[in-house]
Amino acid sequence: MKNCIALACFLYSVFSFPQQIPIKDSFAHTFSIVARDAETGEMAVGVQSHWFSVGSVVPWGKSGVGVVATQSFVSERYGYEGLQLLEQNYTPKKALEKLKQQDQAKAFRQVAILDAKGEIAVHTGQKCIAHAQHKIGDNFSVQANMMLNETVVEKMYEAFKNHKNLALAERVVKAMKAAQAAGGDIRGKQSAALIVVGPEKAQQPWNDKRIDLRVDDHKTPIKELERLLKVHRAYDYMNQGDVAMEQNNLKAALEAYSKAEALEPTNLEMKFWKAVALANSGDVKTSVPIFERIFEIDKNWQRLLKRLPDAELLTIDEKALNYLLNL
Structure with missing residues (x-):
C-alpha cells in the first residue's frame, strides 16, 4: 500500500492533475466484463486484477436490478449507490452521470453499469493508466485499465461474442481468459471474481446471488475461478438430485447425481450422498459397492453413516444399516 501511495503522489507532482488523486481508495486496476444473457435475463460481472481480493471491491450486483463494475481507483459508492439508483428507475446512463457529478476524482475512475433491460453505461476517466479502454456490445461491456497492451479489450470483446453457446458464467470466464492471454494487467495477476444474479428480484435477499465466487490470492486466478465454477455446477446438480429425491423421483435424482459426479469424479461427498439416496430408495444392493469404495x-464416511438415522437422513432397516457399517 505504501508503494501505491508513493506512486499516486509521484503522478500528482509530475503532472499536476486538476483533480485530487484518491489515494485512500483501493488501487484495483484491472480488466472486467459486465454482461446479460438475453434469453435467461441473468446478469454477471467477471474481473481479474493484480490486486488482493479484487472480488471484495469491484463487482456489484442485485437480482432484477443490474450489475456494476467499479475499478481503477475504486469507489465502492458507484457499486452501492449505482444499484440503488437503478432500483429507483434511473437508467444506467443517468445513474452514472449522477454519481460522476458527486465525484471530484471521476477522472481516475472506470465504471460500467448494466441494468436488467440490458442497457449499459461506461465511464473511463482520462487519468486512468494506459492502456485504458472500454467497448460496449449487445448486452455486455468490457473495460480495462493498466493493461500490458491495447489489444486486451478487443480480445475480451471478441471472445464473449464468439461463445454464445455457453451459459453466461462460462461465457464470462472465456472472455476473461482471452483478456489474460492477450497480456492482461501489466503487473501480472493475483485475484479474480465472478458474480451472477437473476432477472427477477429475489424473494429472500440471502438468495440474491446465483453465483458468487472469489479467488483472493492465487498464481493463476482465472484458472482457479474456472475450477471453482465447475465445482459450483456440480453441487448445483447435487441439489437438484436432493430435490428429486424429496419428490420420490429416483430416476431424475440419479441423473442429477451422475452429472455432478461426472464434473467432480474424485469428490467423495457426491458419491456418498448418491449412495445414501439409493439406500433410502430401497436399492441398498446398488449402494454397497459405492459405499465400499468410499470407506x-x-x-470417517462410515462413521458419518452411523449417525444419519438419528437425523432422519437414512431410513433403512437395522439389518441393512449393520451390513453397511461392517463393510
Whole structure:
C-alpha cells in the first residue's frame, strides 16, 4: 500500500492533475466484463486484477436490478449507490452521470453499469493508466485499465461474442481468459471474481446471488475461478438430485447425481450422498459397492453413516444399516 501511495503522489507532482488523486481508495486496476444473457435475463460481472481480493471491491450486483463494475481507483459508492439508483428507475446512463457529478476524482475512475433491460453505461476517466479502454456490445461491456497492451479489450470483446453457446458464467470466464492471454494487467495477476444474479428480484435477499465466487490470492486466478465454477455446477446438480429425491423421483435424482459426479469424479461427498439416496430408495444392493469404495478411502464416511438415522437422513432397516457399517 505504501508503494501505491508513493506512486499516486509521484503522478500528482509530475503532472499536476486538476483533480485530487484518491489515494485512500483501493488501487484495483484491472480488466472486467459486465454482461446479460438475453434469453435467461441473468446478469454477471467477471474481473481479474493484480490486486488482493479484487472480488471484495469491484463487482456489484442485485437480482432484477443490474450489475456494476467499479475499478481503477475504486469507489465502492458507484457499486452501492449505482444499484440503488437503478432500483429507483434511473437508467444506467443517468445513474452514472449522477454519481460522476458527486465525484471530484471521476477522472481516475472506470465504471460500467448494466441494468436488467440490458442497457449499459461506461465511464473511463482520462487519468486512468494506459492502456485504458472500454467497448460496449449487445448486452455486455468490457473495460480495462493498466493493461500490458491495447489489444486486451478487443480480445475480451471478441471472445464473449464468439461463445454464445455457453451459459453466461462460462461465457464470462472465456472472455476473461482471452483478456489474460492477450497480456492482461501489466503487473501480472493475483485475484479474480465472478458474480451472477437473476432477472427477477429475489424473494429472500440471502438468495440474491446465483453465483458468487472469489479467488483472493492465487498464481493463476482465472484458472482457479474456472475450477471453482465447475465445482459450483456440480453441487448445483447435487441439489437438484436432493430435490428429486424429496419428490420420490429416483430416476431424475440419479441423473442429477451422475452429472455432478461426472464434473467432480474424485469428490467423495457426491458419491456418498448418491449412495445414501439409493439406500433410502430401497436399492441398498446398488449402494454397497459405492459405499465400499468410499470407506476404503476414508473410514470417517462410515462413521458419518452411523449417525444419519438419528437425523432422519437414512431410513433403512437395522439389518441393512449393520451390513453397511461392517463393510
